[in-house]
Amino acid sequence: MSDVTQATKTVAIVNTQAPFSSAAGKEALDAALIFGSFEQAISLFFIGDGVFQMIGDQNASSIAVKDYLKTFSALEFYDIENIYLCKESLNERNLPANFHIDNIQVLAQNEFSQRLHSHHVIYRF
Amino acid sequence: MQNTLALVVTTPPNSNLTTSAINLVHAAIENNVKVIGVFFYQDGVLNAAKHLSIPSDEFQTLTQWQQLNSRYDVPLYLCISAAEKRGLTDELNNHEPSSHELSHEPSQETSNIDSVFTVSGLGELVELTSKAERVVQL
Amino acid sequence: MAMLHIVRDSGFTSNALAQCLNMSLPRDAILLMDDGCYNLQHPLLLAALTKQPDISIYFVSLHANARAQYSEQTLFTAITFDDVLKLIFTFDNSITWS
Numbered sequence: 001m002s003d004v005t006q007a008t009k010t011v012a013i014v015n016t017q018a019p020f021s022s023a024a025g026k027e028a029l030d031a032a033l034i035f036g037s038f039e040q041a042i043s044l045f046f047i048g049d050g051v052f053q054m055i056g057d058q059n060a061s062s063i064a065v066k067d068y069l070k071t072f073s074a075l076e077f078y079d080i081e082n083i084y085l086c087k088e089s090l091n092e093r094n095l096p097a098n099f100h101i102d103n104i105q106v107l108a109q110n111e112f113s114q115r116l117h118s119h120h121v122i123y124r125f
Numbered sequence: 126m127q128n129t130l131a132l133v134v135t136t137p138p139n140s141n142l143t144t145s146a147i148n149l150v151h152a153a154i155e156n157n158v159k160v161i162g163v164f165f166y167q168d169g170v171l172n173a174a175k176h177l178s179i180p181s182d183e184f185q186t187l188t189q190w191q192q193l194n195s196r197y198d199v200p201l202y203l204c205i206s207a208a209e210k211r212g213l214t215d216e217l218n219n220h221e222p223s224s225h226e227l228s229h230e231p232s233q234e235t236s237n238i239d240s241v242f243t244v245s246g247l248g249e250l251v252e253l254t255s256k257a258e259r260v261v262q263l
Numbered sequence: 264m265a266m267l268h269i270v271r272d273s274g275f276t277s278n279a280l281a282q283c284l285n286m287s288l289p290r291d292a293i294l295l296m297d298d299g300c301y302n303l304q305h306p307l308l309l310a311a312l313t314k315q316p317d318i319s320i321y322f323v324s325l326h327a328n329a330r331a332q333y334s335e336q337t338l339f340t341a342i343t344f345d346d347v348l349k350l351i352f353t354f355d356n357s358i359t360w361s
Contacts (some may be wrong), residue, residue, distance in 0.1 A: 128352055130351070141336070142271060142297055142361070144299055145271075145296060145323075145326075148344050149344060149347065149348065151344070151345065152344040152345050152348045153348055155345070155347065156345055156348055156349075158348060158352075191325075212309055252288075258352070259351050259352055260357075261269070261351055261358075261359070262358075262359045263269075263360060
């Protein structure tokens with residue numbers, strides 16, 4: 001790849017779908033990791049059913065899904081540290097703050113939205 | 126300075142949503158906005174299927190992409206990893222022929238991807254994202 | 264930064280419209296395209312007009328007319344694809360809800 005400029009733009013990947021029935025979550029994570037490997041400034045956002053991707057104690061292999069959720073732990077190796085989750089989406093689904101990776105920031109809707117607005121390019125999955 | 130735009134298409138060729146993406150590219154060309162690339166991801170990769178057969182009285186998505194590429198030099202980038210998962214490949218003969226295939230004439234075709242599409246990877250999305258003034262996902 | 268929200272789904276089948284409204288801030292705009300035009304009469308969108316009076320709402324007239332969707336709201340602006348392109352460059356960023 002010729003001349004990808006050094007992270008002048010911030011990119012947000014917004015996850016809005018649950019993990020297993022569609023490939024969206026995995027394809028979003030694939031994209032995030034590539035942006036990370038090119039040292040681009042990337043953040044991950046989880047809202048709506050997207051929050052189901054981050055909750056702990058899931059068992060993908062029992063329904064013959066390759067457990068791509070394990071790959072989320074690779075984010076830190078690419079310095080992807082901005083991982084935001086919408087508090088209202090968690091509450092609406094009556095989910096505890098029990099996640100399968102550590103550095104998740106749960107933000108109230110307004111702050112979540114403000115953070116999202118600060119990115120130059122937004123991809124929604 | 127000419128404005129630049131990149132498009133990410135995630136909808137399949139038989140959806141009217143893809144027609145909207147094509148319309149937006151046409152609007153860009155008519156308004157002197159340079160489309161530096163269209164990146165096909167998720168189900169959008171199906172737009173590159175060479176053998177897609179849409180009845181002649183219906184909207185010809187593939188013909189539209191071909192024209193945008195040949196007439197207006199709009200680069201069309203196909204995410205090959207997403208494409209392979211959906212049955213598209215440019216390495217059709219790169220496997221050992223099965224006994225079933227040996228009984229027939231060997232196929233000369235090496236790809237079921239239309240030639241106007243550039244086989245690429247997510248790195249191309251990174252490049253388009255970094256270069257275009259605006260990026261729109263459709 | 265001011266964001267352009269592109270809504271392409273009917274709010275009667277998906278929560279794309281609801282999520283879009285939850286994420287919108289005062290200087291943003293909402294653009295209804297494709298099946299998003301079915302939201303022209305959606306109660307959530309009409310309620311947003313009073314709750315978020317600063318927000319601008321556009322719809323692609325070609326797409327709305329094709330679906331026999333109309334609006335008496337003077338606050339909704341009917342636009343063409345050329346205008347869509349202008350909006351993309353007027354706003355700092357965009358998100359597509361579908």
